[in-house]
Amino acid sequence: MARLAIPVAVRWADLDAYGHVNNVAVLRLLEEARVAAFWHPGEGEPEYPTAVLHAGPGSQTTTVVAKHEVEYLAPFGHLRDGVVVELWVGHLGGASIDICYEIYDGSTDPATRADDGAPRAPFVRATSVLVMLDSRTGAPRRLGEAERAAWEPFVEDPVTHRRRA
Amino acid sequence: MARLAIPVAVRWADLDAYGHVNNVAVLRLLEEARVAAFWHPGEGEPEYPTAVLHAGPGSQTTTVVAKHEVEYLAPFGHLRDGVVVELWVGHLGGASIDICYEIYDGSTDPATRADDGAPRAPFVRATSVLVMLDSRTGAPRRLGEAERAAWEPFVEDPVTHRRRA
Amino acid sequence: MARLAIPVAVRWADLDAYGHVNNVAVLRLLEEARVAAFWHPGEGEPEYPTAVLHAGPGSQTTTVVAKHEVEYLAPFGHLRDGVVVELWVGHLGGASIDICYEIYDGSTDPATRADDGAPRAPFVRATSVLVMLDSRTGAPRRLGEAERAAWEPFVEDPVTHRRRA
Amino acid sequence: MARLAIPVAVRWADLDAYGHVNNVAVLRLLEEARVAAFWHPGEGEPEYPTAVLHAGPGSQTTTVVAKHEVEYLAPFGHLRDGVVVELWVGHLGGASIDICYEIYDGSTDPATRADDGAPRAPFVRATSVLVMLDSRTGAPRRLGEAERAAWEPFVEDPVTHRRRA
Numbered sequence: 001m002a003r004l005a006i007p008v009a010v011r012w013a014d015l016d017a018y019g020h021v022n023n024v025a026v027l028r029l030l031e032e033a034r035v036a037a038f039w040h041p042g043e044g045e046p047e048y049p050t051a052v053l054h055a056g057p058g059s060q061t062t063t064v065v066a067k068h069e070v071e072y073l074a075p076f077g078h079l080r081d082g083v084v085v086e087l088w089v090g091h092l093g094g095a096s097i098d099i100c101y102e103i104y105d106g107s108t109d110p111a112t113r114a115d116d117g118a119p120r121a122p123f124v125r126a127t128s129v130l131v132m133l134d135s136r137t138g139a140p141r142r143l144g145e146a147e148r149a150a151w152e153p154f155v156e157d158p159v160t161h162r163r164r165a
Numbered sequence: 166m167a168r169l170a171i172p173v174a175v176r177w178a179d180l181d182a183y184g185h186v187n188n189v190a191v192l193r194l195l196e197e198a199r200v201a202a203f204w205h206p207g208e209g210e211p212e213y214p215t216a217v218l219h220a221g222p223g224s225q226t227t228t229v230v231a232k233h234e235v236e237y238l239a240p241f242g243h244l245r246d247g248v249v250v251e252l253w254v255g256h257l258g259g260a261s262i263d264i265c266y267e268i269y270d271g272s273t274d275p276a277t278r279a280d281d282g283a284p285r286a287p288f289v290r291a292t293s294v295l296v297m298l299d300s301r302t303g304a305p306r307r308l309g310e311a312e313r314a315a316w317e318p319f320v321e322d323p324v325t326h327r328r329r330a
Numbered sequence: 331m332a333r334l335a336i337p338v339a340v341r342w343a344d345l346d347a348y349g350h351v352n353n354v355a356v357l358r359l360l361e362e363a364r365v366a367a368f369w370h371p372g373e374g375e376p377e378y379p380t381a382v383l384h385a386g387p388g389s390q391t392t393t394v395v396a397k398h399e400v401e402y403l404a405p406f407g408h409l410r411d412g413v414v415v416e417l418w419v420g421h422l423g424g425a426s427i428d429i430c431y432e433i434y435d436g437s438t439d440p441a442t443r444a445d446d447g448a449p450r451a452p453f454v455r456a457t458s459v460l461v462m463l464d465s466r467t468g469a470p471r472r473l474g475e476a477e478r479a480a481w482e483p484f485v486e487d488p489v490t491h492r493r494r495a
Numbered sequence: 496m497a498r499l500a501i502p503v504a505v506r507w508a509d510l511d512a513y514g515h516v517n518n519v520a521v522l523r524l525l526e527e528a529r530v531a532a533f534w535h536p537g538e539g540e541p542e543y544p545t546a547v548l549h550a551g552p553g554s555q556t557t558t559v560v561a562k563h564e565v566e567y568l569a570p571f572g573h574l575r576d577g578v579v580v581e582l583w584v585g586h587l588g589g590a591s592i593d594i595c596y597e598i599y600d601g602s603t604d605p606a607t608r609a610d611d612g613a614p615r616a617p618f619v620r621a622t623s624v625l626v627m628l629d630s631r632t633g634a635p636r637r638l639g640e641a642e643r644a645a646w647e648p649f650v651e652d653p654v655t656h657r658r659r660a
Contacts, residue, residue, distance in 0.1 A: 009339040012365040013358055013519070017512040023230040024192045024508070028343050031189060035342040065188040067327075069234045162232075174504040177530040178354070178523055182347040189343070193508050200507040353560040354526060357519045395518040397657070399564045492562070 006033040009082040020075040033085035060135050067129040069161050076123045081106040089151050090158030095140035100159045101126045125159050171198040174247040185240040198250035225300050232294040234326050241288045246271040254316050255323030260305035265324045266291045290324050336363040339412040350405040363415035390465050397459040399491050406453045411436035419481050420488030425470035430489045431456045455489050501528040504577040515570040528580035555630050562624040564656050571618045576601040584646050585653030590635035595654045596621045620654050
């Protein structure tokens, strides 16, 4: 019932010859938001304010990306205030989790990004399927109760990706 | 009825802490293969042997990526012989083209990668939707006859991406 | 007599297998600070607070990097608060400018980074030589009065790079 | 008295808006050549033909980059045949090694790149200082006899970098 809103800086090196963030660089922005959301602070390291999802996997878990699906809806450039990646859980599977994202202009008021009847216009809409592996065996392992409890508040309807008719 | 087989070098910088090519870096390998396939040599520049798809868009066309869908089936590392990206056309739309890809170990014999009954085991399976825009207006423009003629020999069944049940 | 202090976010993708920012990624941080310092806002675009150096080159100028010299003094990781790149002009040449940089932990108080007797400990010390070319001819062109006036307040002693004895 | 000549592929993503390899991307080409030259094959992995320098550091050694100095002499683009990085040892120190590089067009005949009176025109000239650390203590450790023996055949005069007068 909630989304994380994670600010991510855009870099000049992300731009292509048209001054738009390159389509591959967009995945770096999603990665950066995902890492922030799941961040495990090391000993003595500060915690991310957005790192609410890290209750789950510990050092015995390797999280791998099984799939990305990314739709580019509108081009965007080197925004002074960067972007905000809205991130939520689209599905909790047995040994996997679907992370959904929308990327917005970081200078827009969060209120106007909210679903209040105003047109919402993300630049990008995406889904990543993450699979949790047991680091010792390399085999998928079931999500635990602590993980489900930490992530359930962030479950919302998944992104509906367009299919060709 | 044919695929292009495009060798792409893997870089040490593509690897993550596990020694595997990072999931975002995989999209750079696909991009490199796609550019090679569509390469327009400049005046006096050599032509790519794989650049058979460049019959179409000219300088009045801007080709944009509308969507990527990428499945990671098996991890791979800094292969001495790089990878081979097999690339074909999954669908010719009105103003768009679906490019399909599979990534294989570059050291394997192409014959054993062929569909001869032996198990085929790509590392990655992916689809990109490209849309052709008129560079002057920015609006999608219909594919021309020359483009369709150049691309039709490379139309094969599209990749079937796994959906969650 | 002044330095610019430009905050730059570190990305997870900048890290190597040891959890340190990769030596090549460091140059991306310097590039990001340099672009911010010289930023020319487009029409209607916001101005960077740090973009005090943009008085000079206009659209008839192409600025190229002729040289980088970068010393890595201490490793650093994915700092929650990113880094601060201190940037100044080490030398104003006829058709070139030497940009000097030091990279500091972004969470440190600027006061304690100041030269107040406390040990200053940058992670990185670097110099870039930029050359201004006339975009039409490609030939180096002399710096103008407006450029010199804009940049002179930021001239300080250049970084002294270590040489092997 | 010998140099290694290491072919490295250029990627489309290395290019800037002018169609030239970006100055930071050049360091990725140097890194790729350096890794190839020092490559330690894992068990069962093929050896690089260029990996003649790997006699030295074993798993108890961490090699860190202490410094890069890079001069950009001529721009270059997405060369069909990539580049050749010529790499040699400019200096063997107590606990460090200076690696020197020149980058050439990969399509040129090596013979015409040789020092036969013809003008040699590298795109880039660079030096990296690598320091060998004891992985357990993190302190610099002296080069051993095996390392010196492996590297001495590749010692040549170092690159002379231009200094401002």
